[in-house]
Amino acid sequence: MAKSKVSFSCSECGWQTPKWVGQCRQCGAWGSISEDASPTSRSQVAVPSVPAVPIGSVDARAATRRSTGVGELDRVLGGGIVPGAVVLLAGEPGVGKSTLLLDVAAKAAKFARDFGAGPVLYLTGEESASQVRLRATRIGALDDALLLAAENDLGRALGHIAQHEPSLVVADSVQTFADSSVEGAPGGVAQVRQVAASFIAVAKTHNIPVLLVGHVTKDGGIAGPRVLEHLVDVVCNFEGDRHARLRLLRAVKNRYGPTDEVGCFELNDHGIVGLADPSGLFLSQSEGGVPGTCITVSLEGRRPMPTEVQALVATNSLGGSPRRTTSGVDYSRTAMILAVCAARLGLDFGSRDVYVATVGGAKTSEPAVDLPVALAIISAAADRSIRPGLVAFGEVSLTGELRATVGLARRLSEAARLGFEVALVPHQGAEDVRAPQGITLLPVRNLTEAARAALVANTEAGSP
Numbered sequence: 001m002a003k004s005k006v007s008f009s010c011s012e013c014g015w016q017t018p019k020w021v022g023q024c025r026q027c028g029a030w031g032s033i034s035e036d037a038s039p040t041s042r043s044q045v046a047v048p049s050v051p052a053v054p055i056g057s058v059d060a061r062a063a064t065r066r067s068t069g070v071g072e073l074d075r076v077l078g079g080g081i082v083p084g085a086v087v088l089l090a091g092e093p094g095v096g097k098s099t100l101l102l103d104v105a106a107k108a109a110k111f112a113r114d115f116g117a118g119p120v121l122y123l124t125g126e127e128s129a130s131q132v133r134l135r136a137t138r139i140g141a142l143d144d145a146l147l148l149a150a151e152n153d154l155g156r157a158l159g160h161i162a163q164h165e166p167s168l169v170v171a172d173s174v175q176t177f178a179d180s181s182v183e184g185a186p187g188g189v190a191q192v193r194q195v196a197a198s199f200i201a202v203a204k205t206h207n208i209p210v211l212l213v214g215h216v217t218k219d220g221g222i223a224g225p226r227v228l229e230h231l232v233d234v235v236c237n238f239e240g241d242r243h244a245r246l247r248l249l250r251a252v253k254n255r256y257g258p259t260d261e262v263g264c265f266e267l268n269d270h271g272i273v274g275l276a277d278p279s280g281l282f283l284s285q286s287e288g289g290v291p292g293t294c295i296t297v298s299l300e301g302r303r304p305m306p307t308e309v310q311a312l313v314a315t316n317s318l319g320g321s322p323r324r325t326t327s328g329v330d331y332s333r334t335a336m337i338l339a340v341c342a343a344r345l346g347l348d349f350g351s352r353d354v355y356v357a358t359v360g361g362a363k364t365s366e367p368a369v370d371l372p373v374a375l376a377i378i379s380a381a382a383d384r385s386i387r388p389g390l391v392a393f394g395e396v397s398l399t400g401e402l403r404a405t406v407g408l409a410r411r412l413s414e415a416a417r418l419g420f421e422v423a424l425v426p427h428q429g430a431e432d433v434r435a436p437q438g439i440t441l442l443p444v445r446n447l448t449e450a451a452r453a454a455l456v457a458n459t460e461a462g463s464p
Helices: 071-077 097-115 129-139 154-164 189-206 227-231 331-345 367-382 408-417 447-454
Strands: 004-010 033-039 086-091 120-124 146-150 168-172 210-214 234-239 246-254 262-268 271-274 293-300 303-315 324-327 352-358 390-392 422-426 440-444
Touching: 071 246, 071 262, 071 271, 086 097, 086 189, 086 227, 097 120, 097 129, 097 146, 097 168, 097 210, 097 271, 120 129, 120 154, 129 146, 129 271, 146 154, 154 189, 168 189, 189 210, 189 227, 262 303, 293 367, 293 408, 303 367, 303 408, 324 331, 331 352, 331 367, 331 447, 352 367, 367 390, 367 422, 367 447, 390 447, 408 422, 422 447, 440 447
Parallel strands: 086 210, 086 234, 120 146, 120 168, 168 210, 293 390, 324 352, 390 422, 422 440
Antiparallel strands: 004 033, 234 246, 246 262, 262 271, 293 303, 303 352
């Protein structure tokens, strides 16, 4: 028998040390160092079960994508799910992860029934079968080809897969399953690693796509060992405020497609619905010009998203320091824009409260939103509305000059599709962009020119 050499390794990043320490010196995690006994002898050479073949002779049809039935999820995955892929969907409690995957499972089951494929297996370790059935009834996710099993034991869950030979497996969630042969409670580092490795082995061996639900920590990271994100093929984050209808699905890792696509969903009483055109959520329905509002087009990955920025400038009647409150926009950039407006335009915010927010729960922090935030604040301070049909985007520098933004052509195309007539853009970079049909470009060099162009419709008021 080979002599064993005792060493210690980090369960988060794999860092090794000859003696135990409380904190990993590579990733900084506490309590992640565990003993790892490994034989000192080298691994024995074995005969491979499958011989190596030229890469050109490998059949690529086995990895052809197929639709999940949910267009927004297909967009994020790169056009559909690849057979044998393991997708990890993480998000905060109550954001709608289980609702989304139950809807995906029902649509995939209908597809499987129509085309003679295997059934869809939904494994739930968090809820009972009757609880999942109630949710399925509410969102209309009932199908004879959708099989439901409430299991916490990994061995029995894998037995369901071997028995039914499904075309898709959904495991909700990876932190609730446990392997009886591994020490530790469900959700522990060793258990999560073993559960994920078992599901991945089944997916690769039988060419079955697997969707795993993952919990997140209070810091927003995926619970469990860091190696979990390295083992799976796709990692998606499901984001959204539980008090708002909007939900965003982002891919932070994708071995089979891009990671800059964003899927939009609306969560309502009847389930979750994909939004191919989410502009109705991000734009208010008020008629006529209202001071303190400005429309922009932000980029979420490669997807243009119309966003309405609203600002309110009110007199501080309570005394003390004036308030600065933001929602959906970056606080630090808003504070910088207020300083630029005060220094370059002469606006006085010393005794006035300023509130800046986006409509519909949209969140954006890119520099291209600087100009619409500034115009909304200037409009509210001067009590003058922005000219109708205007959309603006640009980065504001500390000197008051406007800098070019990325993706200008895509922003303009989306603005033209929504019916906007005038686009206020930075002069830098505007000469290289061709305006879409129906929209007029107004290149401006600094914030002063932008304010004059945006507020030109209200000629009865003085300039800001």
